[in-house]
Amino acid sequence: MELSQQNKKSPRKGNYFEVIVIGGGPAGMMAAGRAAQQGARIALFEKNESLGRKLLLTGKGRCNLTNYEYDKVKFAEKFGKEGRFLYSALEHFGVSETLNFFQSRGLVWQVERGDRVFPKEGDAQNILKILMGYLAEGRVKVYCNTEVIGIDRAKDGTENFIVSTATGAISAKKIIVCTGGKSYPQTGSTGDGYHWAQALGHTIIEPKPALNPVETADRWVKEVQGLTLKNVSLQLYLDGRKREERFGELLFTHFGISGPIVMDMSKNINDYLEKGKVKLLLDLKPALDFQKLEERVMRDFREFKGRMFKNSLVKLLPASLIPVIIKLSAIEGEKKVDHITKSERKRLLHLFKELELTPIRLLGFPWAVITAGGISLKEIDPNTMVSKKIKNLYFAGEILNLDGPSGGYNLQECWSTGYLAGESAVK
Ligand SMILES: Cc1cc2nc3c(=O)[nH]c(=O)nc-3n(C[C@H](O)[C@H](O)[C@H](O)COP(=O)(O)OP(=O)(O)OC[C@H]3O[C@@H](n4cnc5c(N)ncnc54)[C@H](O)[C@@H]3O)c2cc1C
Known part of the structure; x- marks a missing residue:
């Protein structure tokens, strides 16, 4: 999928999708790809003109995509006391599954100092291309330049959602919110998802800059x-x-x-x-x-x-x-x-x-690699990433109250929670 192909259409009023994924970062692309792989009609809404803007900055452009730590308990410990939340996601799609995923799609990777994993040849662009290929394989409808303004329950007696964008309101049976945190807002991560989640009854642990x-x-x-x-x-x-x-x-x-x-x-x-x-x-x-x-x-x-x-x-x-x-x-x-x-x-x-x-x-946030705080983990089912408060609403990636150290941990959190959310939303 070329970047130009992503931008041609806008979602139209009357469109219906089984799952709408909001946010075209690492978590959102993984979630949409996995959901589509199971045969569902999926749309991905991204407000930037292209996907993965922050992803392209990772590892100084080289993308430290994960950490070579296969032990899920040790891996999760890096996220402090909240880390236990990740056990299920890591069990389901952990470091080895992530490396297999990228390797089977042509990535050659290598382990560097501190067990950081990087592409051996190429850089973050290669990671983005693989994810875009995954979206294309599943025929995910990718809508860039599509800023979501709000999400709400449909008022037609169904349990559907209405996703409002500048070009209209689109309905979906399920939503996966992957809008990231508040750090590096110039990349599009401006904390929008926190507001929608709060309006729907979720608790937000105060977002603070981390890795700063x-x-x-x-x-x-x-x-x-x-x-x-x-x-x-x-x-x-x-x-x-x-x-x-x-x-x-x-x-x-x-x-x-x-x-x-x-x-x-x-x-x-x-x-x-x-x-x-x-x-x-x-x-x-x-x-x-x-x-x-x-x-x-x-x-x-x-x-x-x-x-x-x-x-x-x-x-x-x-x-x-x-x-x-x-x-x-x-x-x-x-x-x-x-x-x-x-x-x-x-x-x-x-x-x-x-x-x-x-x-x-x-x-502060303009220079923070990651945001600490976010959606309270107590309100999310760690086995599926679904909200315990709102039926059919899922979260994945940095928007969750999880923050790891530098070394590839944070992207792995996105791959694992994104994959699990995408899979669960369609199951
Ligand atoms: C400079 C830098 C270097 C980093 N390097 C590494 C590294 O090497 N290894 C590592 O593990 N981690 C690294 N990180 C952290 C990593 O990039 C993040 O953990 C990861 O990008 C979070 O992914 P995400 O999909 O949850 O959110 P994001 O990547 O923030 O993506 C969210 C997407 O949602 C979109 N969006 C937001 N609001 C809306 C809306 N209203 N409507 C539509 N779309 C919306 C945004 O435009 C954005 O594209 C780095 C971060 C930075 C800033």
């Missing part, structure tokens, strides 16, 4: 913007008590910090900022304890005897970080390294092991 860069009060970060530190550890303190620690990659930006460990911690940073004083301590040398690091520093200083302090840190720090650490240490950069006092050395070690950062806020 963090703004800090420390102006020096600007001097090292663009610098990525690998194998560092970041500790989160609330009112002086350590709450969390993560190890991995961190990126400095012009406003603060980003990168996988920061993104994964961001949801908790946001929550803790509402509770008290939050501080982050960055350990630049987590493999060395204070004593070992001191020995290492003294060895370097002996080697560089007679050199200025500012020229003696080259083996310990990336070049752009050296002036920052010198400034923060309040040790004269021009001082001979062998004249550094013990207390100055301790100050330096402290910066290496506990470089303090003060988070102010998250950058």
Whole structure:
């Protein structure tokens, strides 16, 4: 199915579909494809002019489509206490079924750092093409440029729904809402589905940005913007008590910090900022304890005897970080390294092991990879994705109150819940 073919028609008043899927992202495409595979007449409504706009941004355009973790319990744990909700969906269409699905449609994939799965050749476009092929196979009627304005029960005594769009109202026996969260609204995910669900009686857990860069009060970060530190550890303190620690990659930006460990911690940073004083301590040398690091520093200083302090840190720090650490240490950069006092050395070690950062806020929805919060899971049947409140109404994907860490977990949630919703809606 070419993009141009998707845009030609609008749904017309009087059209009737067994299932209307709203939202042409990963969850919606999977749901519509699976529903159609079982022979039903399915329509997919997408407000953008093409499908999968956010999907094309995933994994920096390469699409980290899942995580190579076949154990459903371990997989679900990544979603915190809500993760148990996913057992059934993962059992039904989990990581191995997802990989088989894409592989059987021509994708060659590979496992990378952190068990992230990416296409080996090609990128997110290949994933989108496979999904569009799946829709075409099932003859799903795809209507792009079709913004849904509201959904309601038909007033004709049936249990049908009326889906209102700018071009008219279309009826369907069942609806699968896959409109995503509120993050990256420029891709079309503006939280529309929350309003319809709430109007129909569903509880919405307050949507909050997650996997989000963090703004800090420390102006020096600007001097090292663009610098990525690998194998560092970041500790989160609330009112002086350590709450969390993560190890991995961190990126400095012009406003603060980003990168996988920061993104994964961001949801908790946001929550803790509402509770008290939050501080982050960055350990630049987590493999060395204070004593070992001191020995290492003294060895370097002996080697560089007679050199200025500012020229003696080259083996310990990336070049752009050296002036920052010198400034923060309040040790004269021009001082001979062998004249550094013990207390100055301790100050330096402290910066290496506990470089303090003060988070102010998250950058918010425009830059959040995912939305935490959403439709309360208590009101959805995990075996079918159907609403426990409204008959024949289904939900799948990011609109649900589920958010996983980076690493392919969130797309897998969409494949699994989308597939299950599509299958159940037609069964
Ligand atoms: C920059 C970025 C990178 C990411 N990288 C990864 C990654 O590598 N791996 C990973 O696992 N996850 C990644 N994610 C997260 C992943 O993209 C989301 O989890 C996923 O796209 C959610 O899918 P969805 O189908 O639920 O919703 P969405 O992808 O948000 O799709 C919802 C669709 O519904 C449409 N819609 C909304 N309202 C209406 C309406 N009123 N009428 C009609 N249509 C409507 C929207 O236009 C949109 O196309 C990334 C996210 C971002 C922002």
